Amino acid sequence: MLEPQRIVIVGAGLAGASAAAELRERGYRGGVVVLGGETHRPYELPPLSKGLLLGDTDEPDWVRDEDFYREHDIDLRLGTVANRVELGTRVVRDSDGGEHPYDRLLLATGSRPRTLPVPGMGVPGVRTLRTLDDSLWLRSAFHTAQRIVIVGAGWIGTEAAAAARRHGLDVTVVDQIGAPLLPVLGAEVAGVFQDLHTDNGVNWRLRGGVAEIVGDSDGVRGVRLTDGTELGADLVLVAVGAAPRVELAHAAGLELADDGGVSVDAGLRTAAPDVYAAGDIASHFHPRYGRRIRVEHWSNAKDQGTHVAGNLLGAQEPYVTSPYFFSDQYDLGCEYRGLADPGTDQLVVRGDLKSREFIAFWLREGQVRAAMNVNVWDHGDALKRMVNGRLKVDEETLTKGDLSSVG
Template identity: 50%
Template sequence: MSHAPFVIVGGGLAAAKAAVTLRDEGYEDDLVIVTGEAHRPYERPPLSKDYLRGEADRSAVFTVDEDWFARNAELRTGEPATGLDPAARRLSLADGSTVDYKKLLLATGSNPRPLPIPGSDLQNVHLLRTVEQSDLLASALHESERVAIVGDGWIGMEVAASARQLGREVTVFGLGAEPLERVLGPEMGLVFAKLHTDHGVDLRRRTQVAKILGEDGKATGVETEDGKRVEADIVLIAVGATPNTGLAVEAGINLRAKDLGGGIAVDGTLRTSGPDIWAAGDIASIPSSRYGRPIRVEHWQTALDTGPHAAKAMLGAEEPYDKLPYFFTDQYDLGMEYLGFVAGPDAYDEVVVSGSVESLEFVVFWTKGGRVLAGMAVNTWERMAELESLIRAEEPPGTEALQSFR
């Protein structure tokens, strides 16, 4: 077993960056990467943006060259891991083979949450997670005029923007009062609502889709609970994602409670309760000293940061992970960066804005008891270091100081 390889399970950015970091940090023994996808690990943000619109080719999603994997790892693509035995330090694959490991990193990501309503299995009903799903959606967008999007989170709104930029008619159905309300609250959700309606999106707020209509096996529209019908050539289901924790469940590895975001419970080094098993990316629920609770974030930056952190920990590093959650989006002429964490619309007591919301050039802060929980910069660049200082400050900066933030 001492000569067994380090093994990484996953096909996303966390897996890719962990592999590169292991080699950069001097790991010279065998390295195996197992992914159920047909490609080397890749990143996913372009799938709802420029790649979906045809403005970037497939090479844009790959962050590590194919030659690097050929020189540095045994890459087993198209072979999903189906079982994990921590006692035997053995991974089972869908083809019946097994892989023994010395140390293991789980970076299995998440899957789009299905919507169990009539018609969800019709042709031209799409989910978006993989590059193949983005290809299918792009092809459908090219051939269609009307798009219905069920879900008003990040994927739904980014695809809405891309579809409008391609000249398609777009209707978005969301359960909240405003899009992105669960993450940004109603105040900033309203900003994105106006952005999309100004660009011609039909937003249906507080609306539950009851079924997807179809004819000859193909989707033709959606029907809401109140009986209203909207015609559509394409329906995208974008109602959230579920972390892929199946291997951990089978292995008896501790999970985090759903009210704390779910996922695999890890310590500061991203080590799980399983012996010599770490977790990174979407699935990792990481303790935060700043927020006094574990946090699980399904965003690009988390994969970018946790993959290398876990790799170093696998080599013996003990420094706790202390990155603040970060994410970004680009929709039409709006570019946004967000830093920090807010547990929900009830977790903050004030929203403070510096700059002009009307001209879409501003910074907004979410505060609790005067302390900054998170900040978002809209069309205002290179402010993340200053935002981090405010979030980590021991003394509340005060509302006036935040309002004058320039």
């Protein structure tokens, strides 16, 4: 496969920027164009609901220094929205009328926050959290608001709840599920997070939905639930997940998978010649799991972006990295590796759930499918080996044995 003369990357988030940087790290001398709709240079998302929202920092983690793109001859075009891909002529068109011919194309368009299909979403004081501007706005609002209702008890919702409590707000979290993070962690481990937030003053309205956000042009006043209860609020955060930005790919005729992402093979290639996808939008056939998965975590965007650079230059290496994410809430820090089904997988716990110092393992047919360390930091390499190798480990070793000797 001949080396391309010009690579166009649509998306200036972590996946796209990581791919561009890796192309130069690998010595590629051809043209690299990165198109991004935001006006900020590429940054990482985790601080937006963690350190930046807490007030511990005033900037996100930038993917690269400000001068990096110029010094490495990467044509970073911020505030430029790609609105059409012509696969036949190999051209990307943008909303300003610009044309960007490519030899190889990477789509890394990321996700957008989901909203609620209820009246009141447009009322001032109702916000989602996805961008740097969102985070800065929300942090500023924390200084003047008194009561916030957070709709959604996932990772963004629970991290935002912790930040709001630090700022002294009265916090209520609403969700249809029975416990925060329940679909990911299962009832026992989810209960740890529910108790953590309860101990820190968060109010829960679970197993219920939102009927309306109440307010007018002067601002939000509350949230009316489906049971008729109205929760007072002068700030509302909607954190009900994200949807992959696949409109560009779909309009170009690329195949979409059942999970809503762009279908790619093990090497992150689409069925269209010389077109790849990475990050949130990539529905990737993962060799380790034998099926398609689509992962929205920070590490996946970074690692897939770095990996796909080699394939853009002619390699055909499958992407085999296991999912990974981390979270910090109050005095609890955790890391999760792998991919479990908490509804059917066996839960084995090393340590004490109540003390919030433990490692949770999820086993299927005796194999470690996922592991999460909570306020325990000594076994990261061992957990990675177990998850990546799908190692069979007996319960006694997991709960009491020397994990460093496993594998």
